[in-house]
Each structure stands twice: as structure tokens, then as C-alpha cells.
Amino acid sequence: MSGPIIAIDGPAGAGKSTVGRAVAERLGVGYLDTGAMYRAVTFAVLRRGVDPRDEAAVLEVAGSVEMTVGEERVVVDGVDATSDIRGREVTSSVSFVAANPGVRSLLVEAQRGWVAKRGGGVVEGRDIGTVVFPDADLKLFVTASPRVRAERRVAEAGGDVDEMEASIIERDRLDSTRATSPLSVDAAAVTLDTSDLGIDEVVAAVVAEVEARSVGGGR
Numbered sequence: 001m002s003g004p005i006i007a008i009d010g011p012a013g014a015g016k017s018t019v020g021r022a023v024a025e026r027l028g029v030g031y032l033d034t035g036a037m038y039r040a041v042t043f044a045v046l047r048r049g050v051d052p053r054d055e056a057a058v059l060e061v062a063g064s065v066e067m068t069v070g071e072e073r074v075v076v077d078g079v080d081a082t083s084d085i086r087g088r089e090v091t092s093s094v095s096f097v098a099a100n101p102g103v104r105s106l107l108v109e110a111q112r113g114w115v116a117k118r119g120g121g122v123v124e125g126r127d128i129g130t131v132v133f134p135d136a137d138l139k140l141f142v143t144a145s146p147r148v149r150a151e152r153r154v155a156e157a158g159g160d161v162d163e164m165e166a167s168i169i170e171r172d173r174l175d176s177t178r179a180t181s182p183l184s185v186d187a188a189a190v191t192l193d194t195s196d197l198g199i200d201e202v203v204a205a206v207v208a209e210v211e212a213r214s215v216g217g218g219r
């Protein structure tokens with residue numbers, strides 16, 4: 001049995017996870033948040049007292065960590081890290097871990113294994129349509145203005161909108177200028193700007209796109 005592979009890429013805070021989860025549920029397929037995998041490795045790096053900028057040491061952690069990135073919970077070396085991977089410490093170090101080419105190869109291999117095992121699914125990240133699954137059935141690039149993304153984050157987690165906007169712009173800069181797999185838009189991707197759309201409208205637009213391509217009923 002195999003189903004569609006749906007790749008969702010885009011910058012932080014654009015609504016990828018909300019869209020990805022809802023689309024996976026509508027299609028009855030699995031959902032993988034690859035950002036959570038980079039965050040889980042970062043959590044292990046910090047917990048083991050390793051400098052996130054030390055490429056060799058970080059790669060060693062990535063190769064030896066036991067992690068389960070599930071739809072509900074993330075467990076790292078036997079510890080429930082579901083909320084800590086979203087915390088300030090991990091968030092401020094994750095860009096260094098995501099820029100590590102060895103870590104990227106390990107995680108890309110794990111992501112391909114996840115899809116192969118399930119015969120498809122919704123996979124969300126930064127390089128999914130460009131690098132991980134260039135042959136995905138549908139590629140989406142979900143985006144929104146830095147201001148709107150900052151407002152959404154602050155509404156969820158509190159804080160100052162101007163500061164949040166500045167940190168989002170900085171993280172975008174790091175993610176799009178790094179040497180390995182920078183965030184970029186695949187030529188075949190459908191771009192969805194969620195700045196002025198509610199989540200229901202975005203999910204409806206994606207499901208319409210899936211149906212238009214008839215990728216929802218398996219291949």
C-alpha cells in the first residue's frame with residue numbers, strides 16, 4: 001500500500017505544523033515534523049553539555065541519541081522532551097545544529113525511512129520538497145509576513161511583538177543563508193501566503209490542491 005507524499009516547507013511560524021497536521025488527518029496519513037527532529041538533537045546536545053557549534057561533537061550526539069519524534073510526544077534518551085524542545089534554550093541553538101551537514105545527512109536518511117515504512121505521509125520542514133523528497137506528489141511552500149508570524153507567536157506564548165519579529169527575521173536569515181540545504185522555494189511548489197487567511201481557509205486550499213491532483217486516493 002502506498003499513499004501520497006506531501007512536502008510542506010516554509011519559514012518558522014508560518015503555520016506549517018497546523019496545516020500539516022490538519023491535512024494529514026483529512027487524508028488519513030501520518031505526519032512528520034522534521035523541525036522537531038533537529039530540535040530533539042539540539043536538546044540532547046545541550047543536555048550532554050556539548051557546544052552546539054562543535055560540529056564533530058554534535059555529529060557524535062546525533063549518531064548516538066535515542067529519539068522518538070511522534071505526533072504527540074518527543075522522547076530523547078528516555079526523557080520526555082515534548083515541551084523543552086520548544087523552549088528558549090533549544091530555539092536559540094537549533095540553527096547551529098541544523099547547519100551541521102553530518103547531522104542533516106543522518107536526519108534526511110531517517111526521514112526517508114519514515115516515509116518508506118508508511119508508504120507516504122505529510123512531511124514538514126525546510127528542505128523537504130527540494131532535498132528530501134524531490135519527487136513528492138505535492139509540494140507546498142507555506143509562508144506569512146514576519147510581522148504576522150510574530151503576532152501569532154506572541155498570541156500563543158506571550159512576549160513582545162517587535163522583539164519576536166526581529167528574532168524571526170534573524171532565524172530566517174540563518175536558515176536561508178546556511179551552506180547546506182538553505183531554505184528555498186522549489187520550482188514545483190505551490191506557495192500559500194497565510195498572512196491574511198485563517199487556518200480553515202488554508203487547509204481547505206490545500207485539500208482542494210490535493211484533490212485537483214488526485215493524489216489523495218493513493219498511487
Ligand code: DC
Pocket residue numbers: 012013034035036038039094095098124125126127128171175
Ligand atoms: O520548524 P522549526 O522551527 O521547529 O525548525 C527548527 C529548526 O530546524 C529551524 O532552525 C530550521 C531547522 N530545520 C531545518 O533546517 N530543516 C528542516 N527540514 C526542518 C527544520
